[in-house]
Amino acid sequence: MPFITPIAAPPVQNHSDHTGERTNITPNAQSIAPQGTRTEHIGENSARRIPKVCVDVDTVPDIMAAKLATSLLGHVMFLKNQIPFPMLQLSRLPGGKASAKLQRDLIDSFDTLSSHLDTTFTMLSTAFARSTLTNQLASGTADAPRKPASPAYMAILIGPSIGTAKSKVILAVDSLEAKIWGLRDEPSLEIVDDDEEDEGSSEESEEEELDEEDESFANADHDDEDSNSQPEESDSEDDSDTSSVSSDSDLAIPPSSPLPPPPPHKAALPTSTVSASYLQDHAHEQQKIRAANQLLSRTLAIADAEGRGMACELAPSQTHVLLRAPRRFSHPAWVPRPNYTNSMEHTLNDFLEETRLYVDTSSEDQNQKQAQKQKQKQKVEGVWVAGRFQSLNHTQKPSCSNGEQQENVDEGDEMIWWSWDGKLVGFSGW
Numbered sequence: 001m002p003f004i005t006p007i008a009a010p011p012v013q014n015h016s017d018h019t020g021e022r023t024n025i026t027p028n029a030q031s032i033a034p035q036g037t038r039t040e041h042i043g044e045n046s047a048r049r050i051p052k053v054c055v056d057v058d059t060v061p062d063i064m065a066a067k068l069a070t071s072l073l074g075h076v077m078f079l080k081n082q083i084p085f086p087m088l089q090l091s092r093l094p095g096g097k098a099s100a101k102l103q104r105d106l107i108d109s110f111d112t113l114s115s116h117l118d119t120t121f122t123m124l125s126t127a128f129a130r131s132t133l134t135n136q137l138a139s140g141t142a143d144a145p146r147k148p149a150s151p152a153y154m155a156i157l158i159g160p161s162i163g164t165a166k167s168k169v170i171l172a173v174d175s176l177e178a179k180i181w182g183l184r185d186e187p188s189l190e191i192v193d194d195d196e197e198d199e200g201s202s203e204e205s206e207e208e209e210l211d212e213e214d215e216s217f218a219n220a221d222h223d224d225e226d227s228n229s230q231p232e233e234s235d236s237e238d239d240s241d242t243s244s245v246s247s248d249s250d251l252a253i254p255p256s257s258p259l260p261p262p263p264p265h266k267a268a269l270p271t272s273t274v275s276a277s278y279l280q281d282h283a284h285e286q287q288k289i290r291a292a293n294q295l296l297s298r299t300l301a302i303a304d305a306e307g308r309g310m311a312c313e314l315a316p317s318q319t320h321v322l323l324r325a326p327r328r329f330s331h332p333a334w335v336p337r338p339n340y341t342n343s344m345e346h347t348l349n350d351f352l353e354e355t356r357l358y359v360d361t362s363s364e365d366q367n368q369k370q371a372q373k374q375k376q377k378q379k380v381e382g383v384w385v386a387g388r389f390q391s392l393n394h395t396q397k398p399s400c401s402n403g404e405q406q407e408n409v410d411e412g413d414e415m416i417w418w419s420w421d422g423k424l425v426g427f428s429g430w
Helices: 062-079 100-129 132-138 186-228 233-252 269-305 338-355 364-376
Strands: 037-041 051-055 149-158 167-177 318-326 334-336 380-386 415-420
Touching: 051 269, 062 100, 062 149, 062 167, 062 269, 062 318, 062 380, 100 149, 100 167, 100 318, 149 338, 167 338, 269 380, 318 338, 338 380, 338 415
Parallel strands: 051 380, 167 380
Antiparallel strands: 037 051, 149 167, 149 318, 318 415, 334 415
């Protein structure tokens, strides 16, 4: 039996050359991020320490910033061992006998602070909109028209006092939208008011014309009656009869009928259109806020898995919430703390150095000295939230308020730190 050999055989693959190239693909932050948002890490080429959350908006609105601040505060308190369970679960679980009062006081204080944060960032946005520095930055180098924005910073300090904090966490909102509260819905309202005024003026003019016609008819009838009156009794009786008949006929048949009023749906059309567009915008905004909250939770989980998390076993203590805002900022729940401004500005500068966004243009000797001090100073943690555009100048640190402000800067634009006028005390017993 003959042996058949193939003329051409497929080349033999050398599996030994490809055994070391096989890698396991694991999902990263980009693959699990919600639609419309993305997560990055500041300083991809350098040591990645501060996570960054990028939302799919040009500038971060005040409502989104407030919700992210509330969410981050709950995460920090749980990761720093200030509460035994996450805040959402803590409010649903019944407390033990020993910690029932502490749990109730903490939940009440947290709810109060979350409601205050909703209006805090609104007033902060208004203060930035009235700031001359923000207006100068908004009218500067942008090619396309952009909404005015300014960076906002909130600090979460855990410790007996602000000066002796054992943990420092900074929330940086790179581009908080700056607009004056109360002037947001004016364009739509002006359009409706103009339409209503036009309709009202047209109706008034028509009514005036009808009144003038009625008066002219009445005067004409009165003249006819005076000319036909006679001194005799019979004639007067006839005239009275005819005048009564004519008056009755005038009452029965109006001289002219007014135009029918416009349909009610036409007058309410601008209001319904504005309300429908407002509801659509509100639903779209809430969807973006939920996506941003989910992305923040995922970003913190990824950072913790990579060894850059905020988890730390601290003894239950008081949580202090501070806000960096201009002097013109006004809110009844926040107290100015100018005596802590110097120390908090140094903490903020340390945070910016951790983010690798600040580009130091000084000499190498100064950089080496700063690297030596880096080992001695306290660790500063935080999260960076940004939109599509960044408002921070990467070659300049934020100007300090003490002795470093320019002469032309208004006193109301001076940045100081404010503390929340409340108390958040953690507990561990259950």
